[in-house]
Amino acid sequence: MSDLVTLTIDGQQIQTAPNTLLVEAAAQLGILVPVYCYHPKLAPIGACRMCLVEIEGMPKLTPSCTTPVKEGMVVHTQNARVEKARRGMLEFLLIHHPLDCPVCDKGGECPLQDYTYEFGPRKTRFRYPKRHWDKPLQIGKNILLDRERCIMCLRCVRFCEEISDHQQIGVFERGHSQCIGTVPGHSFDSQFSGNTIELCPVGALTGAPTRFFGRTWEIQHTPSICTGCAAGCNIRIDHRQQRDVVRLWSRENKHTDDGWLCDRGRFGYEFVNQDRLKDFKILQDGQLVDATTQQATVKAASILSKHANSGSLGVLASPILTNEELYAVEWLTRSVLQTSSIDHTASAVNPQAVQLHSVVREAGFRSGVLTDIDEAAQIVTIGVDLSNDQPITELRVKKALFQRKAQLVSLYPETIELGRYTEHNLIYEPGQEASVVASLAAAVRSGGGEGVVGQAARLLSSEAPKAVIVGWKLQGLSDFSALAKALGELASALGPDVPCITIYPNCNTRGALDLGITPGWLPGGVAATGSSESGMTGIQILEAARDGRLKALWVVGAEPLLEADPELVKAALANVEFIYQGWSLRDVPVDPDVVLANVTFAEQAGTFTNTDGRVQRIYPAVKPHGRSRPGWQIVADLGRALGKTWEATSDQEVFEQIRQAVPAYSQIKWSEVGTLGVQSGASAPPAMAGATG
Amino acid sequence: MANEIVFSRNHIDNVKDLDVYVGNGGYSSLQKGLTMAPDELIELVKASGLRGRGGAGFPTGMKWSFVPKDTSKPHYLVCNADESEPGTFKDRQLMEVNPHQLLEGMILACHAIGAKTGFIYIRGEFVGPIQIVSRAIEQAYARGYLGKNIQGTGVDVDLAVHPGAGAYIWGEESALLNSLEGQRGLPRLKPPFPAVSGLYASPTIINNVETLANISHIVNNGADWFKQWGTERSAGTKVVSISGHVNRPGNYEVPLATPMMTLINEFAGGVRDGHKLKAVIPGGSSVPILPAEKCDINYDYESIQAAGSMLGSAGMIVMDETTCMVGVARNLVHFYRHESCGKCTPCREGTDWMFKILNELELTGGQMDDIDLLLDITDNMDGKCFCPLGDTSIMSVVSGIEHWRHEFEEHVRNGGCQQRAQNGH
Numbered sequence A: 001m002s003d004l005v006t007l008t009i010d011g012q013q014i015q016t017a018p019n020t021l022l023v024e025a026a027a028q029l030g031i032l033v034p035v036y037c038y039h040p041k042l043a044p045i046g047a048c049r050m051c052l053v054e055i056e057g058m059p060k061l062t063p064s065c066t067t068p069v070k071e072g073m074v075v076h077t078q079n080a081r082v083e084k085a086r087r088g089m090l091e092f093l094l095i096h097h098p099l100d101c102p103v104c105d106k107g108g109e110c111p112l113q114d115y116t117y118e119f120g121p122r123k124t125r126f127r128y129p130k131r132h133w134d135k136p137l138q139i140g141k142n143i144l145l146d147r148e149r150c151i152m153c154l155r156c157v158r159f160c161e162e163i164s165d166h167q168q169i170g171v172f173e174r175g176h177s178q179c180i181g182t183v184p185g186h187s188f189d190s191q192f193s194g195n196t197i198e199l200c201p202v203g204a205l206t207g208a209p210t211r212f213f214g215r216t217w218e219i220q221h222t223p224s225i226c227t228g229c230a231a232g233c234n235i236r237i238d239h240r241q242q243r244d245v246v247r248l249w250s251r252e253n254k255h256t257d258d259g260w261l262c263d264r265g266r267f268g269y270e271f272v273n274q275d276r277l278k279d280f281k282i283l284q285d286g287q288l289v290d291a292t293t294q295q296a297t298v299k300a301a302s303i304l305s306k307h308a309n310s311g312s313l314g315v316l317a318s319p320i321l322t323n324e325e326l327y328a329v330e331w332l333t334r335s336v337l338q339t340s341s342i343d344h345t346a347s348a349v350n351p352q353a354v355q356l357h358s359v360v361r362e363a364g365f366r367s368g369v370l371t372d373i374d375e376a377a378q379i380v381t382i383g384v385d386l387s388n389d390q391p392i393t394e395l396r397v398k399k400a401l402f403q404r405k406a407q408l409v410s411l412y413p414e415t416i417e418l419g420r421y422t423e424h425n426l427i428y429e430p431g432q433e434a435s436v437v438a439s440l441a442a443a444v445r446s447g448g449g450e451g452v453v454g455q456a457a458r459l460l461s462s463e464a465p466k467a468v469i470v471g472w473k474l475q476g477l478s479d480f481s482a483l484a485k486a487l488g489e490l491a492s493a494l495g496p497d498v499p500c501i502t503i504y505p506n507c508n509t510r511g512a513l514d515l516g517i518t519p520g521w522l523p524g525g526v527a528a529t530g531s532s533e534s535g536m537t538g539i540q541i542l543e544a545a546r547d548g549r550l551k552a553l554w555v556v557g558a559e560p561l562l563e564a565d566p567e568l569v570k571a572a573l574a575n576v577e578f579i580y581q582g583w584s585l586r587d588v589p590v591d592p593d594v595v596l597a598n599v600t601f602a603e604q605a606g607t608f609t610n611t612d613g614r615v616q617r618i619y620p621a622v623k624p625h626g627r628s629r630p631g632w633q634i635v636a637d638l639g640r641a642l643g644k645t646w647e648a649t650s651d652q653e654v655f656e657q658i659r660q661a662v663p664a665y666s667q668i669k670w671s672e673v674g675t676l677g678v679q680s681g682a683s684a685p686p687a688m689a690g691a692t693g
Numbered sequence B: 001m002a003n004e005i006v007f008s009r010n011h012i013d014n015v016k017d018l019d020v021y022v023g024n025g026g027y028s029s030l031q032k033g034l035t036m037a038p039d040e041l042i043e044l045v046k047a048s049g050l051r052g053r054g055g056a057g058f059p060t061g062m063k064w065s066f067v068p069k070d071t072s073k074p075h076y077l078v079c080n081a082d083e084s085e086p087g088t089f090k091d092r093q094l095m096e097v098n099p100h101q102l103l104e105g106m107i108l109a110c111h112a113i114g115a116k117t118g119f120i121y122i123r124g125e126f127v128g129p130i131q132i133v134s135r136a137i138e139q140a141y142a143r144g145y146l147g148k149n150i151q152g153t154g155v156d157v158d159l160a161v162h163p164g165a166g167a168y169i170w171g172e173e174s175a176l177l178n179s180l181e182g183q184r185g186l187p188r189l190k191p192p193f194p195a196v197s198g199l200y201a202s203p204t205i206i207n208n209v210e211t212l213a214n215i216s217h218i219v220n221n222g223a224d225w226f227k228q229w230g231t232e233r234s235a236g237t238k239v240v241s242i243s244g245h246v247n248r249p250g251n252y253e254v255p256l257a258t259p260m261m262t263l264i265n266e267f268a269g270g271v272r273d274g275h276k277l278k279a280v281i282p283g284g285s286s287v288p289i290l291p292a293e294k295c296d297i298n299y300d301y302e303s304i305q306a307a308g309s310m311l312g313s314a315g316m317i318v319m320d321e322t323t324c325m326v327g328v329a330r331n332l333v334h335f336y337r338h339e340s341c342g343k344c345t346p347c348r349e350g351t352d353w354m355f356k357i358l359n360e361l362e363l364t365g366g367q368m369d370d371i372d373l374l375l376d377i378t379d380n381m382d383g384k385c386f387c388p389l390g391d392t393s394i395m396s397v398v399s400g401i402e403h404w405r406h407e408f409e410e411h412v413r414n415g416g417c418q419q420r421a422q423n424g425h
């Protein structure tokens, strides 16, 4: 306790950590001090002057966003003097403000509006023409700027300087002519631009795709998870009366997103609103026609039963389906249909590299989680360009580099965005991954050496907390065993307990792996034996279908189809009995024989497992379109039609079964998953048997 | 002449030339000053009672002593020659006439604070001084007064000129540092203070031209010699820039505590012919205006403060009875509105709003309640701005209404400024 600071705010005593800012100490007491420029994730600048408070013994009012607590301080945040200053500041901010709240996206959730109601003047005393600017300006693909609404808090500019380092916007002119604008020669096309919409405390920055989405008070919010990549960013789905999704908003979870979203995720929700399948369908005389759920289920079941147990069926299930859906698909495929050709991807993955997170653990690394990056002084990225592969994790690495001066070593075939911040760019010819990793390992062991590798090794041979990040692109290597060996050498060179984080491509790739949606692996990461051992991979399934070796395909979600050569996909689908289960036919190039209408993530409850094994829940935000249903319910119906009853009536019940099947999930209590998720255990069984060999 | 320090060589023809300067005792302080221990030098300047001449009047020796002794970072000295305060034009003459005196002071100051590098940040519009000081630096390098091992003392000092790019706010020391670093010239959050973390986050001392110009004389002649002028709290002499309605405007170096009326009547030749003194801004545009009846005071820090104003940058603006005080306020607020950097709300918006009201009062009269509205706006700015620019932009309005409220009211009643109408503006 002794290293806490004791002070008094509005008559209440508080003990708090040294260096706590007054505005934060007040918040700890539940006292609201209004702020505009202050934001907990940005360095304080003390510019807006909204947060002035009185400290006894100080002649002037003091900005509480830049002043740390001091022992014995006596602070007043609500006396007449402070309130007059606050009212005055709001009046200054409003003299040129257009007061166009009725047509402003921010209206209803606007701190300028809110504080004006709470603390502000009731009437204007300003009698002159207001400042005018052309508006709105489209300053980037996704961002509109209304300078008349801007209150110059500079949060947007500071985000681009301090967090993303995409310095495409800045402040121009000065004084009363000052304005935000794009840096000459740039437009605001940062893939993180959307965060400034949330940071902007007024309606000066709005989303081009979401402009005029509706009135905020008519919008409901539902917690969910972004399906854009495997980071598992927590989001809030904003929707109108459960009808359509109008925007996605961040929902801070320090384990995954740290409060930010990338534009791909933020604006990538059209698939929920557009081109949706509302009905089950069957193919009749060359035409897809609407069918009852019953009719379509029966027809699909008859196709499946025809090919069950015969090796002539292939199953592809999308890695953006929920764990519950994937678990059901796996159950029907292996247990009911006795089929072993099941995969979640149609890109080339070396069979030895499928369970990449297990491979690195076998190599001697500790199973890493994203927050390990926050502790590391040295970060090694191997075969991954986070900019593309997991943008939010790139921000986490940038935070480590900028705020903690961590150092980076990048191994990649080209210079990546993060490469700007390091001299240690180990650029290699594709195919040379194993030898680069091995030579780095050797150099670290010998404490240095020649060239870039030697320099990087000198850095890494010092005692400092490290984190390694590996990417899924390595899974494609034809000579993966050499890389696995090299990773082992690197792990032992770097010393014990270095975490390694695996970057997977899709929001539930990790879940698909845990649930056995991959040939040769059963749920729980157990290597398959016996008859299920020899399933085909996604590409092999498509090729076999094209070549007539498979007679039927059951495709759940179109994502795997998008990964393969379109000609192959077309030829394959046209050549078999084809059951398609999904939310849209947009990416399905051949009319299926049966169409089963599945909901999207926005319409159902369930869980996803993110890149580092965090299990997180999604909640239904909008109502299912037409008669579409959650995938596990469709599968249960198929099972019943095939004479196999599967007992599960809720997502929770399915999850309980998953817990039984997947040891790494066995410790997870449903009640604790909540809205922030739970880390799955590292207690997966030894995975390498027969894999790295 | 006997009462001059920094102007004492101004009469010497071409003293800006190194040979002439050296021939008249220039650079003679270096042998003594550079062989003193830095701490001794700081103590000497402390003992002299020299206060910063840039405006705030902070004791110079004390400021130097704030530089941490135990850093591995380089230390810097920065000379603030951005002189942009309306009414102030002394640094310009100090640089134009006697640039080596400044360099000599900077070399000593660098030694005192452990800096090997100094920058002279000169207001960009000062094309003449930029050339003259740059030439002096070249000469000093050529003759071993700058560079390595200055005059065999083992002390190294490099100096360079950096021209400003045209904003008043860059005279504020932390904005100046940002500008010098190539950033947008906005004032910085304090703490940390520059002495601890200034230029490139390294310990930095910023001093005004006149402050630094005094140093060689203090080293040559001692602290007691310096204190023979002025008072206990206002030691030494001061260059006062006198402008406005006087017969002989110009810079005059006088002992601190010289009567203000002596400055106006004797040095500046009195109020212009036949007119009566109405008001004086004693220390540059950022200080309150004193009405004539309060001007019978000594020109030193404490006396001017007691009278309700400040010595500031010693830019003394003299106004006779023909002056319209609404016009004065309008003119000065226009300046601050133009120069506000825009960082903080009250200065950015307050200067704009004040100007709009004053402009209307002056041109078409405005409304009677505008006067109290103006005072309320100043109250909402006073002490609430990020930096002193905003806080002091209200001075002419507050003191103007305090002493000449009737003039503001007449403007309202008359639908604008009568004088302006008569003069056909």
Ligand SMILES: Cc1cc2nc3c(=O)[nH]c(=O)nc-3n(C[C@H](O)[C@H](O)[C@H](O)COP(=O)(O)O)c2cc1C
Residues within 6 Å of the ligand: B051, B052, B053, B054, B055, B056, B057, B058, B060, B063, B080, B081, B082, B083, B084, B085, B168, B169, B170, B171, B172, B173, B174, B206, B207, B208, B209, B211, B212, B387, B388, B389
């Ligand atoms: C708006 C503003 C403008 C200033 N302009 C100048 C200037 O032009 N020259 C100057 O020496 N000091 C100026 N100052 C004061 C400096 O911030 C600083 O106090 C001074 O340079 C310190 O030097 P000194 O201790 O030798 O006086 C200004 C301050 C403010 C707030």
Ligand code: SF4
Residues within 6 Å of the ligand: A149, A150, A151, A152, A153, A154, A155, A156, A157, A180, A199, A200, A201, A202, A204, A205
């Ligand atoms: S656009 Fe928004 S975030 Fe940016 S400075 Fe203006 S008010 Fe602040």
Ligand code: SF4
Residues within 6 Å of the ligand: B169, B187, B339, B340, B341, B342, B343, B344, B345, B347, B348, B385, B386, B387, B388, B389, B390, B391
């Ligand atoms: S008071 Fe505020 S706006 Fe004005 S110059 Fe200082 S920081 Fe800039």
